[in-house]
Amino acid sequence: MNKRLRPVVILALLAVALAALILVFRQRPPLPERTPGTGRLVAHFLDIGQGDAELIDLPDGERILIDSGDRGAPTVDLLRRYGVKQIDLIISTHPHSDHIGEMRDVMRAFKVEEFWDSGFNHPTKTYGDMLQEIKDRGIKFATPKRGDLRRFGDVLLEVLNPAGEPPDDNPNNASIVVRLTFGDKRFLFTGDSEIYDAEKPSAWMQMIAVERNELRADLLKAAHHGSSNGTTQQVLDAVRPSIVTISCAAGNDYHHPHPKVMRMLEQDRDQIKLYRTDLEGTITAACDGKSIEISTDRQIAQERVYLTGDEVAATVASDGRGEGPQHVRRNTRKAR
Amino acid sequence: MKSGASTKVVIDRIEGDLAVLVVYDDDRVKFNLPLRFLPEGVREGDHLQLNFTADDESRQIETKRIGDLLTDLKGK
Numbered sequence: 001m002n003k004r005l006r007p008v009v010i011l012a013l014l015a016v017a018l019a020a021l022i023l024v025f026r027q028r029p030p031l032p033e034r035t036p037g038t039g040r041l042v043a044h045f046l047d048i049g050q051g052d053a054e055l056i057d058l059p060d061g062e063r064i065l066i067d068s069g070d071r072g073a074p075t076v077d078l079l080r081r082y083g084v085k086q087i088d089l090i091i092s093t094h095p096h097s098d099h100i101g102e103m104r105d106v107m108r109a110f111k112v113e114e115f116w117d118s119g120f121n122h123p124t125k126t127y128g129d130m131l132q133e134i135k136d137r138g139i140k141f142a143t144p145k146r147g148d149l150r151r152f153g154d155v156l157l158e159v160l161n162p163a164g165e166p167p168d169d170n171p172n173n174a175s176i177v178v179r180l181t182f183g184d185k186r187f188l189f190t191g192d193s194e195i196y197d198a199e200k201p202s203a204w205m206q207m208i209a210v211e212r213n214e215l216r217a218d219l220l221k222a223a224h225h226g227s228s229n230g231t232t233q234q235v236l237d238a239v240r241p242s243i244v245t246i247s248c249a250a251g252n253d254y255h256h257p258h259p260k261v262m263r264m265l266e267q268d269r270d271q272i273k274l275y276r277t278d279l280e281g282t283i284t285a286a287c288d289g290k291s292i293e294i295s296t297d298r299q300i301a302q303e304r305v306y307l308t309g310d311e312v313a314a315t316v317a318s319d320g321r322g323e324g325p326q327h328v329r330r331n332t333r334k335a336r
Numbered sequence: 337m338k339s340g341a342s343t344k345v346v347i348d349r350i351e352g353d354l355a356v357l358v359v360y361d362d363d364r365v366k367f368n369l370p371l372r373f374l375p376e377g378v379r380e381g382d383h384l385q386l387n388f389t390a391d392d393e394s395r396q397i398e399t400k401r402i403g404d405l406l407t408d409l410k411g412k
Binding site for chain 2: 071101122124128169171239255
C-alpha cells in the first residue's frame with residue numbers, strides 16, 4: 001500500500017468502525033427500568049374478562065404478576081398502562097387457559113426475571129407453548145411448595161399450596177396459593193383452589209387442615225371466580241377477610257359468581273366488603289401496611305354488588321352493551 | 337366446495353356441565369360444549385379430533401320443510 005495513503009485508510013476504517021458501534025448501541029433497546037417504589041403494596045385485580053390476572057406493585061418497586069388472563073385478553077396493554085417495564089416474578093397458579101392464556105405474549109412484551117408454576121402436567125398446547133417460551137428465554141423457573149418463603153423488602157410472600165403431590169387430577173387443586181404480608185395487612189391469592197367436603201381431599205381442605213390461623217388474611221381473592229366450590233363458609237371462617245374480590249366477566253357462561261357465594265357474602269356484608277371485576281372493572285387495593293384503600297374503574301349501586309353471574313348475564317343480554325367502561329371516573333372508597 | 341374438514345381441539349377445562357374446547361392450531365379460538373355431546377368419560381386435557389362433514393341431504397330436507405311451511409303460511 002502506498003505509504004501516504006495508509007493513515008487515510010486507517011482513519012477511514014476507524015470511522016466505519018465507530019459508525020458501526022454507534023449503530024449497534026443505538027439499535028439496542030433501552031435497558032428496562034425498574035419503577036421507583038412508592039412505599040406501598042398495590043394489587044391490581046385486572047379487568048381482563050373471564051379469568052384471573054393480578055398485578056402487584058411492591059413497596060420497593062418490584063412487580064409480581066399472578067396469572068395472565070385468557071388467550072386474547074388485553075393483559076399486555078393493561079400492564080403497559082400501569083407502567084410495567086419488567087416483571088420480577090410471574091406466578092402461574094395452574095395451567096387452565098383462563099389463567100395462563102396470555103403468558104407467552106407477556107413474556108414477549110416484558111423482561112421477566114423469574115417464573116413460578118404449579119408444575120401440573122396439563123397436556124394442552126397453550127400450557128406447552130408457555131413452558132417452551134420460558135425455556136427459550138432462559139427464564140429462571142421453579143415449582144414452589146407450601147412453606148416456601150420469599151422476602152421483597154418489607155413484604156413477605158408465603159406459599160400455602162400446593163403441599164406436595166396434588167390431591168386429585170384437578171388442576172384447580174394444584175393452584176399455587178400465596179399470601180403477601182405488609183405491616184399489619186395480608187393479601188391472599190388463591191388461584192382456582194376448590195373445596196368439596198371434609199371427606200374429599202381438595203386444595204382448601206389441605207390448607208385448612210394445617211392450621212386455621214395460617215390462612216388469615218385481610219383481603220381474599222375469591223377462588224375460582226366466585227364459584228360455589230371456591231368459597232364456602234368454612235373458607236371464610238378460616239380466612240376471616242374484610243375485603244373479598246372476584247375476577248370474572250359480565251355475562252360469562254359458567255354462572256360465576258354463584259348464588260350461594262353471593263348470599264353468603266351478602267349475609268356477611270357488615271364484616272366483608274365485596275368488589276368484582278365484571279361490574280366494577282379493575283380493582284386496585286393500595287396498602288400502606290396499616291390500612292387498605294380500594295379504588296375501581298367504575299362505580300355501581302351498592303345492592304348490585306351481590307348480583308349472581310346469571311343475573312348479570314340477563315342484564316347484559318337485555319341492554320346489549322354489558323358493563324362496558326361507560327364511566328371513566330374512578331370510584332374510591334375506604335375499606336375497613 | 338369442500339365437503340369435509342377436521343380440526344383438533346383440546347379440553348382445556350370442565351366448568352360444571354360445560355367443556356371448554358380450545359382449537360389446537362389456534363388457541364384464540366375456543367368454545368363451550370355441554371358434556372353430553374362429547375364421548376363418555378372425557379376428561380380435562382383430552383385431545384379430540386373434530387370432523388365436519390357437509391350433510392347436503394339434511395340441508396335439502398330442511399329447505400323443503402321450510403319452503404312448504406312458507407307456502408302454507410303465505411297461502412292463508
